[in-house]
Amino acid sequence: MSDIKNAANNVGKSVVRRRSLFFGAGAAALAAVGYSLYRRIASTSSIQVENFMTSGTGQKKRILIVTGSARVHGNSDLLAEAFAKGAREAGHDVDIFSSGREPMSACLHCEGCWSTGKPCVVEDSFEHFWPLLEKANMIVFCSPLYWYNFSGHIKCAMDRLYPYSKKEKPRDLLIKEAMLLMCGESLFPRSFAGSAESYRQTLGLKGWKDRGRLFVTGVHEFGDMKDHKALAIAEQMGRNA
Ligand SMILES: Cc1cc2nc3c(=O)[nH]c(=O)nc-3n(C[C@H](O)[C@H](O)[C@H](O)COP(=O)(O)O)c2cc1C
Incomplete structure (x- = not known):
């Protein structure tokens, strides 16, 4: 009798287990669909454009875009390419330096600047960077957000502007x-506040005019920026440069 009871109990338990498994899988599937929908909506609707831009003088410029990601054709690369397209169509000369693909050391603060006739004594990718820097009238920093700041790659490139900040x-x-x-x-958008503030203060120090800022939220996976409406904005910023 007790065997029959136990068997009935076991059958009951396995039905409950199957049911909870079924509901668990259903909830997980629902959560996955919800999350992917949320990411889709977030990545296409929450563009933050701060201080879109001021109008250019219409004069032809040489623009240097410094990108900050190692991912070729990643999200920030697509922003940079869209900007470059607009700027070239408007007649500007555009150079792109990819600090993620040509990484350089941070500034060593050795004070050896100009001692060899070149801006810096450290011989690394800065050798490719400084000739482009010295030709440009406008600089565009294009970086993914890393730890609520610029990427390390682009930050090292920024450090290397030090020789041009010396009195002599x-x-x-x-x-x-x-x-x-x-x-x-x-x-x-507040996640970009740290970078926006460093950018603002750097421009203040250098006496450079801020011509515009674009912050795109909600893009993470490779390809999230593809067909994103932010690209049209970046292109327009390039055209107006
Ligand atoms: C090392 C690292 C740190 C990151 N830190 C942040 C962060 O602090 N905040 C954020 O929103 N995204 C962060 N991300 C996500 C990237 O900003 C995001 O994936 C971006 O779209 C990558 O652009 P990319 O394709 O041009 O590299 C981080 C990614 C990496 C690899």
Whole structure:
């Protein structure tokens, strides 16, 4: 009798287990669909454009775009390419330096600047960077958000502007204007506040005019930026440069 009872109990338990498994799988599937929908909506609707841009003078410029990701054709690369397309169509000369693919050391603060006749004594990718820097009238920083800041790659490139900030220097940069393009996974525009503030203060120090900023929230996976409406904005920023 007790065997029959036990068997009945076991059957009952396995039905409950099957049911909870079924509901568990259903809830997981629902959550996955919900999350992917949420990401889809977030990645196409929450563009944050701060201080879209001021109008250019219409004069032809040489623009240097410094990108900050190692991912070829990743999200920030697509922003940079869209910007470059607009700027070239408007007649500007555009150079792109990819600090993620040509990484360089941070500044060593050795104070050896200009001692060899070149801006820096450290011989790394900066050798490719400084000739482009010295030709440009406008600089555009285009970085993914890493730890609520610029990527390390682009930060090292920024560090290497140090020789041009010394009082004694044989020559200075021609850059007079700057723009900032950034993207990140976060859905909150305030996640970019740290970078925006460093950018603002750097421009203040250098006396560069802020010509515009674009922050794109909600992009993370490779390809999230493809067909994103932010690309049209970046292209327009390039055209108006
Ligand atoms: C090391 C690292 C740190 C990151 N930190 C942040 C972060 O602090 N906030 C954020 O929203 N996204 C963060 N992300 C996500 C990237 O900003 C996001 O994936 C971006 O779209 C990548 O752009 P990319 O394809 O141009 O590299 C981080 C990604 C990496 C690899």
